[in-house]
Amino acid sequence: MNIEWYPGHIAKARREIKEHLKEVDIVIEIIDARCPLSSIDFLNEEIKGKKRLLIIAKSDLVSRDDIENNIQIIKDKANDDIEVLSLDCRDNTIKRIVDKKLDILCDFLYKKYEKKGISNIKIKALVVGMPNVGKSTFINSYIRKKVNKVENTPGVTKKLQWAKVSDKIYLLDTPGVTVPKFVRSDVGINLALVGSINDDIVDMESLAYEFIKKVYKKYKALFIKRYDLKDFDDEDPLSVMDAIARNEHIFKKNNEIDYDRLSKLIITDFRKGRLGKISLE
Ligand SMILES: Nc1nc2c(ncn2[C@@H]2O[C@H](COP(=O)(O)OP(=O)(O)OP(=O)(O)O)[C@@H](O)[C@H]2O)c(=O)[nH]1
Ligand SMILES: [Mg+2]
Structure with a gap:
């Protein structure tokens, strides 16, 4: 990303x-x-x-x-x-x-x-x-x-x-300013996650995926607590997202997972500190 x-x-x-x-x-x-x-x-x-x-x-x-x-x-x-x-x-x-x-x-x-x-x-x-x-x-x-x-x-x-x-x-x-080019793609992802980049230009589903990929292993206990993932053992980011969707009942009318709503929920929980204390670096 x-x-x-x-x-x-x-x-x-x-x-x-x-x-x-x-x-x-x-x-x-x-x-x-x-x-x-x-x-x-x-x-x-x-x-x-x-x-x-x-x-x-x-x-x-x-x-x-x-x-x-x-x-x-x-x-x-x-x-x-x-x-x-x-x-x-x-x-x-x-x-x-x-x-x-x-x-x-x-x-x-x-x-x-x-x-x-x-x-x-x-x-x-x-x-x-x-x-x-x-x-x-x-x-x-x-x-x-x-x-x-x-x-x-x-x-x-x-x-x-x-x-x-x-x-x-x-x-x-002064107004907040970014730089003409981020030194690593990781920088753009981190800044988007903390809300320093306009959400309108970011694909939130990919961003939520990157977030889980980046922090899940280290902060697993916080995710288990927040989303009740007790009996869930897989660490693959997409599997984690699906498990959160099931536990939070985030489905569309046709019973498919609503990844748009799910991604926004995960990112908002992180930004507001609802998941607990998480550092991206
Ligand atoms: N939890 C927490 N929230 C903070 C802290 N500092 C600022 N905020 C929140 O962060 C948001 C942005 O704060 P601003 O002061 O507008 O940030 P800014 O750097 O002036 O933003 P721009 O002018 O848009 O560049 C607001 O919702 C603040 O309440 C902090 O130390 N802790
Ligand atoms: Mg300001």
């Missing part, structure tokens, strides 16, 4: 974000805890040299072990100034912990201002990431005000928009 999604509005947003890079001091990149390695490295070339705060959003949907493993992989790969935080971005008590990380990253700026004798420091941060990862939610929680529109679908934020945190800190919310 090969998924690519780089429509015109995303190409345009990417250009606009690039133009703003010059005027920001740091970059806050938001990635999805369920596929952190597929949602990272956005604008990697362009942001080289910028201090980066990497926020692993939706951490409530993944086990601590999976998050720690992936943080280690990211830290081993990152060779620039980077701080990492894993969060539930809907939690509006995150301010203190985010401020602490920003202070570490901005220490160089404070020193620079101090040398010049400037006391009214202004820090501008760019908030970027793939579509639907939680950028606007993060900003709202950090500011403790609903300044940005949030919805569980990609492409909600349409324009770049400044938000004032305090006299000292300003954040620029």
